[in-house]
Amino acid sequence: MARVTLRNLSAHKIRLVLTAVAVILGVAFVAGTLVFTDTMNKKFDDLFNRIGKNVAVDVRAVKVVDSGDPGSARPPLPQSVLAKVRTVPGVKDPVGTVDGYAALVGKDGKIVGKGQNGPPQLGTNWTGDGIARMVAGRAPAAAGEVVLDKESASKAGYAVGDPVTVLVKAGPQKVTLVGTADIGDMMGTTLVAFDTPTAQRLLMKPGYFSEIRMGTTGPDEAALRDRVAKVLPSGTEAVTGAKLRDENKSSVASFLGFFRTFLLVFALISIFVGAFIIFNTFSMLVAQRTRELALLRAIGAARSQVTRAVIGEAVAVGFVGSTLGLAAGAGLAELLQSTTGGGGALTFTATPVIWSYVVGIVVTVVSAYFPARRAAKVPPVAAMRDDVALPQRSMRIRMALGSLLTLAGAGLMGLGLFGHVSNPAVPVGAGAFAVFLGVALLAPVISRPAVQVLGWPFARLLRTPGRLARQNALRNPRRTAATASALMIGLALITAVNVLGSSMRSSVESQVDKQFGADYVIEPTGAGGLSSDLVAKVRATGGVTDAGAMYSGDAKVSGKRVRYAAGDTPQMLSGTRAKFVSGSGTLGRDGMLVDEDTAKKNSLSVGSSVPVLFPDGRTETLRVSGVYAKNEFLGSRILSQSAYLAHTADPSVEVIIVTAHKADAATKHALEQTLSARPDVKVQDQAGLKADARKQVDGFVTFLTVLLVMSVIIAAVGVINTLALSVIERTREIGLLRAIGISRRQLRRMIRAESVVIAVFGAVLGIGIGVAFGAALQHALRKEGLNVLSVPVGTLVTYLVVAAVIGVLAALWPAWRAGRMDVLKAISTD
Template sequence: MLRLALKSVRHNPKRLILTAVAVALGVALVSSVFTFTNSLSKGFGDLFSTIYSTVDVVVEPDPHANLDPNSKEGLFTTANVATISALPGVKLAEGGVAYESGSLLNAAGDAPLGQGAPTLLYNWTGNSDLDRATLIDGRAPVADNEVVVDVDTFKKLGIQLGGVAKLASDTGVQDLTVVGTIRFGQNNDLQTASLLYANENTVRAIGGGLTNYSTIAVLTADGVSPATVVKEITPTLPKDTRAITAEDKAKEQSASLNNILKYVNIFALVFGLVSLFVGAYIIVNTFRIIVTQRTREFGLLRAIGAHGKQIRTMILLEAAVVGLIASTLGILLGWLLALGLAALVESFSGNILGAITLPLNGVLLGYGLGLAITIVSALLPAIHASNISPMEALREAGTAGKKSLTVRNIVGGAMAVAGIASVFIGLYVNVPKAWIWVAIGAVLVVLGVTLLAAQVLVPMAFGLRGILSRLWGVNGTLAANNIRREPRRSANTAAALMIGVMLLALVATFTASFKDTFTSQFKTTSADLFVIPTSGPIPQGALDAISGTEGVANVVRMGQTKATFDGVDYGVTYVDAAHASELYDFRTDRPLSKLDGGVFIDPTIQALGIKVGDQVTIKGLAGTETLTVTGLYTNKGDQAFLVDWPQGTALVSEPVVVQALVGFKDGANADTTTTAVKDALATNFPLVEPQSPASLTKLFNQGIDTFLGFISAMLGAALIIAILGVANTLLLSVTERTREIGLLRAVGIKRSAVWGMITLESVVMALFGTILGIILGVGLGAALVHSLSSYGIDRPVVPWALIGVYTVLSLIAGVVAAIWPAYRASRLDILKAIAADG
């Protein structure tokens, strides 16, 4: 059976080429992302190894402790450093001070240097092992406001030693004198980051008054293992801190990055599975047609003693061979795509990647997915082939009978009804996480409609026959009849396209609705400017500069933190409540000026039985507040508690402004005042960018459109596979109908008419799949939006213009998919076609 399967694939490769391409595309999508994330992991893994290669033990805050990330007070004192230094296993210990929220500016001082890479500022100890850096040129930073800069950043600055570098920080723009250059590790591989060192006073001042030490780096004595020193250090440490070997720290950071990249891989895997799921329709159609075409061959095998199981095994082996070849092509194609993606990324971000090599998990997953989808998809045609009796096959009666659609319709109907019921529950029954019910229902509806499509396609083709006949004569009649006589095949082909279009329409509907919800907030806002930082929080000095600008009436600050209520962590927003509701609709049941030192609660807290007038005790990172509930916040899923600025700052050690609203005075010219605000910020706070509601809306729309374009590109593989499916079905159908086409040509049908007939079949199937896809996509997208209404999404919005584009493109795809099959059909030799067995 294996030899027969290999011969069958070798002697008839054309009928399986498009099937292999479909599988290869799905595998390539997964393989490329796994390869790229593996390279990214290697790049940063090498960085982490370099960072911790010269120290033995790191003493740091415990990452699992509930600490305020914005605190300027380090957990380690000089006494802690002295205690650790005195331990017998310790050779040297130095405290570290770091500021990582600033950004080096370009020579003009008005924009960040580079493409958003971080700027890291640390205190210089003079020990190359502890600093992880070696002085190359110049001298070490000794006086205040002196720095040394890594060699790559020094080149970007375009200055000489003794020149000035500008660093934008929380306290403004600092002029720093560059007195030397350093190399990080052996090759200065910083993954595009900028690395600076200064004395302790400079780092503390730029950080806005940093106290104590944030870390302690330790070198062990000769012959003493880092693990032993960790055990010595641990009992001496203050609360919420820990000691860890440098080797374990590097592994921990690599594991943390890999955990993030895991979700990127899952994201890619979802799109890969969608593509392969669409490809499954092609495989089913391909093997079903192949089985029909080889009925006599199977009959001869059965007549000479082959069992049904052997026939089934042979077909599955053919599928496995196709899957193996396709997976190999897909993995290699994925590697090439990863190379291209890496080159594109590094052209913008610099060298942040490791070697582009195929990861073992990507290879195994690629082969596993490719083989699984081909074998599973070929299973039903294989079973059908094994059940054909020898005599029926030899009489070619095996092709005459058409299997009833009854079972298919029953299963499809049941799934569709169950799906609709699940969607209904998610929309109209008060259940937790309603969107999950809608999502499950959507999957069931799609599967149900896929099975029912064969039943719908028959009357649709019958109804279209009259229209097609009037418009295209006999070509239209033949096209409609060909679709009707093979409803399963036609439905599967249309369903593949339906799924791709459905996903595009669903994503487009959801993003359009999200965009409408966001942008509608700016249509009713009274704020003239929104202040959003490009890096880190908004410095208070920047807000003071805005407040002092002529024409500005109010500046409302907004900050966020987390706090514990009833043993559970929740988000807390704190605002300048007096004028907040004048500038923005916070979706509260009364103005925020009515907070009166209390708290507004969202539906999550209300569901716990808390109501207006009750008291709640909230434990923050730095303090605990008992507040009276004075109002309700109507959005669910944003922030559980909304409080005034004084109450919010009592919960945190260092209040952080994440956004600010600016209102102009009555009669102030908007353009003039906006320019004045920007001028006031340009010198000392160039990273703070005030935006008008209109410009912010434009930026948001661009971001959403980019996201939609990215998702559409990811779904492009599924659509390409669906189009290949249309072409594959028609191509194999032409082979199956060789004699019929020959007879048509013999009675006078021209080549152009044959071409037109095949093209009409393709366009009708594409149109059918597109219409079903749009109906499902828009309907399910609107249902998903409704299920998320409690999270602030107002209403479903259908992007009809984009839907129209999808429809036109699908029709064009139908025409394109028919080109090769139509050409093959029109070029058949009449006499050979009439004499053919098929």
């Protein structure tokens, strides 16, 4: 039977290559994701090992209020701690580090890097023992001198000795480049290093450090940590270098783990779609070889041998597809690495290799199993019949199972979206998967009326070719449904993403219309925030009536971390059109405002006392002064500006809210002139806020859509495969049609029309399910601010047209092949 398997593989090369494409694309996605994340893990491990190479103990402030971000800044350490650490026996070369935001401005006036969503723009003090290694010039020794990483200096067009502009929170700094350093592959990070006093003044606070690191003259890390801990003041801690490195690696591993899972979900979607194609292909191959399989049975082949022969073909296809997919995955990983700003060699481990072959071969074999079983059931006597065909099962079981799965999936989705479960993603994901399977099982039943309707225009416009195309699509509803279901899955998810994105855009625009009462807002585009000094400059700008700062901070209330806003309260409330349910917006030093949802959840009312723990370790009891209606711009809590400043060592303005005499082009131009030295700051009016929100949502939707396009490509390959096999299956029929007078052109039209009907049927199913999924998600997220349902009808119509185009393109090769058939040979085909 091994020879039979090899002969069949050789005889059906083109068909099996097309099937392998589905495996290749799915495995490439899996392999690329695993190789890329392994490479990133290795790079970060190397980076953190270099950072902590000579660190035996690290001294830092205790995180009283954990923001949930492992990389978030801790409260600063006073310089006096460094003096105490120096007295501890066994401590070697203790050094205080200063970390903050510093953006490099290139000669073209633009910031090197990509702002908030790009690589870090790191400002620090030059210590000489960190990740940076001097390659040209010298270390900064006084105010007005900096060292840059060599990659950023090159991008900005600077050389040692050039005047350089660096942006920090306080504003632009005119400095001189005195040296460049090699920081290795940090994926686009910009490094700006000052001397220590300058770094403290510009990035943090004079006399303070971010942390203090030291080596050891002999004691092991744990013993030295214990010695250092004895001299530390309250609110500080000492950890070993090993723990510091592990924490850094763990935080990155956590992010990369989420990113890997995120990408693998889309890879599995592609593989799931590919399973439909593989199943369809092997079902058709088995059907076309029914007589051949019966002959094998007649000459003594057992059922198990016939099954193994078909499974052997599946294993071969899976192996070849996995091998090519692994190679393609390496290319995809290289592409992903280049988009993150990184470079260098990829890291290959056994994990992507093992999973590539496991996924590729297992999915192919499982998909081919049922066709293989049907092949084994062909009776030997069938070899003596000319019209032998595999028996078709009743659709009753299929309908019952499909209906049950669809209803169960809808129930699980409802539980996840509207029920009280700890992890709603699990029932929602399981429910969506069940719905897809249920609809796929019901698709053959749905296909009959749907194809009748969708094929009607072709029957009217193309006449005989159109009628034949409709009948061909109806002839085998299971095959039509399996082909259409592959396209359905990808388009359903793309549609759901677009409905969600459109709803997000509409919801944000609605919130801006209802809650944005200021004339302008000024925001930083980088991660460093703004200085409060800038508020006075904005307020002094011509045409401006008033300007107020808005800050945000973290605190603990009842043991839970909460986010709050603070700043110029009257300007904040008027600029966001805040509406009070009770109390007023008048805040004293110990006042607090809460939104009505927070008040209900925590049983708060005007006059209630709330103990609040701040990041500096101090607790204050604040009094609720007012309860306001939910406001997306203000958040859930507002504290007084004085309370925020009293507990924040390094305050940063997040937004400046501006009121003008007249919100016109002249006023906006005046504000932009005031801020002309700050390319990291943007001025926005209501229209600008909406456009910015649309841009962000569109970017997110486009990103997800691109990831899902892989599944649509696989589905298109499936349409090609089905039509190609269908043409071979109908060779004699096509010959007869040509013999009775149908032209090659009409034959090609027939196959194209059949392809378009199948593709559009899949698109209609997918778009319908996608709209339902998107609407359900929007409804579930109403309390999160997604309060407007918007269905992008124009976009969905475009997808329908694209599906029809996919049908036309998929039919090109099968139609060309059918048109080239020799009539006499086709008629004589068995």
